[in-house]
Amino acid sequence: MHLPKPADMFDRTWEWTQLTRFVLDEQPGASLGIVSGRRRQGKTFLLEALCEATGGFYYAATEVLSRAEALRQLGDAMGRHVGSPGTIRFADWDEAIDALLALGNDRPAPVVLDEFPYLVHGTHELPSLIQRALSPRRRERLRSRARILLCGSSISFMGNLLMGNAPLRGRAALEMIVPTFDFRAAREFWGVDDPRLAALVYLIVGGTPAYKSEFLRGVVPASVADFDDWVIEHVLSPASPLFREVRALLAEDPTLRDTGAYHTVLAAVAEGNCTRGSIASRIERKATDISHHLTVLADAGLLTVEPDAFRQNRSAYRITEPLVRFYHSVMRPMYAQLEQVRPGRTERIWKGAQPRFRSAVAGPVFEHMCRTWTHDMAADETLGGMAIRVLSGVVHDPASRNSHEVDLVSFDPDGNLLAIGEAKWGDVVGMAHLERMEKIAAILKARDQEPKVITLFSGTGFMPALEEAAAKSGGRVQLVDLERLYAGE
Template sequence: MRLPRPADMFDRTWEWAQLTRFVSDTEPGASLGVVSGRRRQGKTFLLEALCEATGGFYYSATETMPSREALRQLGDAVGRHVGSPGKIRFAHWEEAIDALLSLGADRPMPVVLDEFPYMVHGAPELPSLIQRALSPRRRERVESRARILLCGSSISFMGNLLMGSAPLRGRASLELIVPTFDYRAAREFWGLDDLRLAALVYLIVGGTPAYKSEFLRGAAPARREDFDGWVIEHVLSPASPLFREVRALLAEDPTLTNTGLYHTVLAAVAEGNCTRGAIASRIERKATDISHHLTVLADAGLLSVEPDAFRQNRSAYRITEPLVRFYHSVMRPVYAQLEQVRPGRTERLWQAAQPRFRSAVAGPVFEHMCRTWAHSMAADETLGGMAVQVLSGVVHDPSSRANHEVDLVSMDADGNILAIGEAKWGDTMGMAHLERMEQIAAVLRAKGREPNAITLFSGAGFMPALRAAADGSGGRIQLVDLERLYHGE
């Protein structure tokens, strides 16, 4: 059975289909699903809507709750659900879990435990108890059709629930990660028709839906001319929830302790230090001293680790959330001044930050948008094949002993290079950009890895000579402007 998607739900069609398929399964026996994703992505909205549509049970744990009090609150929630408010009390977690299983005695029933990491913090034995409760031949499981959904925003914690020797490994029949919106979905969500304005907004707040629906209550710049004022009022103002959001993101993740050092690592990456050695050098630590912090930030979904397309054993770290990059590049260096509001000061600080914004925020985030396009939106004919991986890399030219950075390297399933590309947010691209890419293509040709196409991306457009060269290239030179980035393939 497919449940109709709620009218007030934007996108999330695929995620809704997976959830409704899971909870509508009529087979006997309780089943387990795990839902995760970074905070503010709409997981709770999805699960609450699911329970409303099916008459399911929803419970959200609260932070730092002693086990006894958590049992009392869960009992109250179950009591309200079955029409006996204040009458259900659980003596221990085994009893509580069996009561949740019993909710599915008559029909398939979603049973949602949201903020599950908070529950485990107060009762570390919970995963093992759930494992035992879901033993294949246990009567309480066999006679139940409860569809238990554990949800949490700590990606590392939720992922580890099902990994290695974890108690719940092999028990879940659904593992759903709710992602951020890509830049195309974000434009539609914000309702922005001006593509450059849509890109500017994405460069700062990315595709996190709660920033619009909850934090800003729909406030969006109506025109490109309003963008600076919108940033000043809704991002750089201490009165705005976005002002302290990045600090809250780290503070709310239970896997991140000593958040000061994690912020320092993120700041080093935001400055352009992308390798482990460069990050360690920037913060004056040994590379071995920050290995754990890099791993934790990657597990938390705040950093991505991407291999170099051309050099083995070399990886680049990138900040995944635009607002985190914006905070560390633009806000953190002047945070004290922004907190002390004075007439005209924020405007001056924002204007002074424009070079940092263009180089440390706009450039890297635009490159990410272009890699997303090449991976998920470009036609096979554009790249000369299906791109299954789009990376960046450094090409070494033995003849000149020079290293050439390549923003985009599109590769097929066999590792063959389909296309190489360059992305510039603020530059009108011309023949010089093409000549640089042709030089790199020649180096790759000599190594037996010649690309099918050269892709040039610009947020500012292309010079006539370059457009003419692309028109006469038979498709080998592909130019991607904002119109094509948002609407084309």
């Protein structure tokens, strides 16, 4: 059975299909699903729409709930849902869970417990109680077709519900992470036609839908010429919700207890320190002292750890959310000054921050966009095969004893090297860039790792000589500008 996607839901077709397939399953017996994803991605919107479309039950927990208060609020929500003439009160969570299961006695029905980590904060044994209630041969479970969905914004917490020896391991029939929009979907969501303007907006706010729909109430820069004014008024202004958003993101995650330390680590990464050792050196700590912080930030979805394409046992940490990178590169160093609003001050701060914005924000985020294009959007014919892994890496030249950084390295399913590439946001790319990549290709050829294709990306354009060389290369040299990045293969 299929439920049409709500008319006011942008994108999320795959997520909607998975959720409706799960909740409409006619198989007997209650089942469990886990939904997670960083805040502001539209999880609540999805689940509320699902319950509205199916007549399901939705309950969102609130922060710092005691066990008694959580049960009281749940009983009130249950009473409203079933239209009870009196007050529903649960003596304990065992009774409450059985009541939730009973909502599916007559038909398959979603039962959503949103902000689930708040409930566990007040009742640590709640996952074990749900496990017991969903025992395979338990009568209450067998006669129910409730589709219980536990949802939370702490990716690490929600993921750990099903890991190792966790009580709910092996119980979930659905585990779904709601991602941010990629740069193409973000452009469509923001309604920006100009690819350069779309890229500029993405460099700051990324693909988080709530930043447009809730934080900025749909305010979009009208043109590239209007972009600076938009940043000054809607991102760098203390009156804008985006101004304190990054602080809120860390404060709201229950796994991030010492937020000051985590901000310090993120700031070091935003400055370009990508290895564990360089991050530790920047903040004057031992590498072992920050291992926990790096792991927690990665589990929370704020950092990603990417292996080097060519060097074993070497990896790089990257910030996943553009706004977090923008905050630590542009806003945090001048936060006190930005808070003290004075005529013309924010304009001067933004003007002075342009070098940092280009190097620490635009460059790395643009590289990420290019890796996304290579992995998800480029045709197999463009790269000489299907790109399964797209990484960055460092190639050592034994002849000159120099090392060369490569922004994009793509591999096929068998681990064969397909393409190497370079991405430049602010440079007009010319023959010198191609010659550098050809030199790296020659080094790799000597190792029997010759790339089939060289890809050159630019947010500014290409010199005529390079365009001519690419046209004569028979497809070996691929040039990708913003037009192709957003619309081509």
